Amino acid sequence: MAAASSSSRLVPFLSPPPPTPPAKPPSGAFLPLRRTTAAAAAAARFRCAAASGQTGFFTRLGRLIKEKAKSDVEKLFSGFSKTRENLAVVDELLLYWNLADTDRVLDELEEALLVSDFGPKISIKIVDSLRDDILAGKLKSGSEIKVAASKLRSPELISAKFQFGRSRTYYYGICYHNWDALKRCVLELLTNKGSKTELQLGFRKPAVIMVVGVNGGGKTTSLGKLAHRLKKEGVKVLLAAGDTFRAAASEQLEIWAERTGSEIVVAEGEKAKAPSVLSQAVKRGKEQGYDVVLCDTSGRLHTNYSLMEELVSCKKAVAKVIPGAPNEILLVLDGTTGLNMLQQAREFNDVVGVTGFILTKLDGSARGGCVVSVVDELGIPVKFVGVGEGVDDLQPFDAEAFVNAIFP
Template identity: 40%
Template sequence: MPTAPAAAEGRRGWLDRLRGNTITRSLSGLFSRNPKLDDDLLDEVETALITADVGITATTEIVEDLRRRMKSREFADAQALLDALRADLLAILAPVSKPLVIDRGARPFVLLTIGVNGVGKTTTIGKLAKRFKDQGHPIMLAAGDTFRAAAVAQLQAWGDRNGVPVVAQGQNADAASVAFDALQAAKARGIEVLIADTAGRLHTQQGLMAELGKIKRVLQKLDPAAPHEVLLVIDGTTGQNAISQVRQFNAAIGVTGLVVTKLDGTAKGGVVFALAREFGIPIRFAGIGERPEDLRVFDAAAFVAALLPESLGGG
């Protein structure tokens, strides 16, 4: 039977970790001034959303909806508009707020992680390994990023730290061969979750993108249903470039879930709305800090609550 994820982490934690990013600062600052309900307010909302990488399409839809309702006198004051904005943002994210569910019957459930260099992919795998092990899943890692010797060593270090076995063949090994060996070993040992790393690649590198298809075909020789999850890791600071990455990776292998990292600090944050609006792919996790526990199950309600003050004049 599938295992449901742990309960969503507290909203206060989201607020504390997201407080510094662009969209939180701009929207909170805008409404903390107790603004007047007029076209100037809508113009400021529009600017804040575009600046935070929400995207032109999603921003236009949101602002035009608010403008129409304001002209129809649906809003008694700016507080009512704030409430409507919160509802509109939540409506975009709610359909993609779908936590990853591990099917214990898969034996093993194969999770293939993909993404460009520098997004925090290998670190995300390490954090996921700790999370799943803490949930009681026997787990194994496959060091399939064979283009970087440091990536293999990094994954092995995460395995040692968490007491998780790692299948590796070293630098320049065939990534599909590593994945095949790992799946064989996982089946033999009764492992429940196998997380396979892959080489970080630019979405424009067609040869490396084609290799993802090879890895998938090789895995399916042992299990026609594998991989059960293709998790694309996206850097929340890359803004609209993330759209191109998702489009290309999805075309190459079929993405079933997203992890958006680095949403704390200087990240603009709005890219999650653009991704949700453009692709509708579930956002499984959000990275809002360096600690393992800062890889959070994505919670649309908690995310939106962290972006906007509850009331005018509130922080």
């Protein structure tokens, strides 16, 4: 093992404690999906690729993580429950509307979207799209749905046609085009500008991911959870404790290193600078055959320009070791701030060039619509969303699963 430099040291990981068996879910809860044979085979192929270092390693990694996101859809569904409650009124609006009430219904729909922080611009886009579909005769009105219901042979479905619990199949069958129009519009807003939701890690090892953000947004925790997800897929991860300002930051990241079975490079001495720590970590990652180096940085307000410039120095220090690095610069945004996150995102992007977002704390917020706003406004994809406090609750972002999770 290489000798520790004067500004950083390598801390070997301790063997993590044996995993505790998962708690039995409460009655009525979503049951976790079993890993399919195909998914297990994909993981095995990935691990073989990791061992051999063959070309396409990171491409397969990104795809595998994305595939597993779809199998974890129940976590996403549960995490966006508060946003879904806010949008529950959409159920009735799409089912009961009539041509004479079109303007009123669309106004109520716009209000529901605004309450969930879709923002004025996005809300108007969605409402205008639905208005165009109504004028084109693509949506079924309440009276048309009743006529269709009267033609059904099943008395049970007819009597339960407006009781969403027992007649979900019926409801979707009759109102499919209404729901399809709404969801398609939101999905297009997410995918037209932010389509590259998979990690873009290039083709050389180690890939370098730098995580940035303001104080208290969940940056270090998100980095630790990302390390956990990568380690589960057999990736050799090195953590870099580049937060040299916050006293407990290195200790917090060391705990994550122990939990995930990773090694970590931390600053030596009080005067160590973040660019030096990150540079040493990337050098070590390159020399010792790591797959991914995850670089933590100090939290900073986007209005503190001297600290923002330090991020530029960190980026340059990493690029001196590996040209083109970092492969990803992920900005952590606190979902509870809603649309207020947009200004943060603009400033960080202008200074350091953000490649993707990690949106945290969305499980405690009814502001899930901000996901659509931030992608449409900046054209930068969301890579991960935090939907809980558990170690597995940092979910790779899947636009279609997200749309299905926020609308009832």
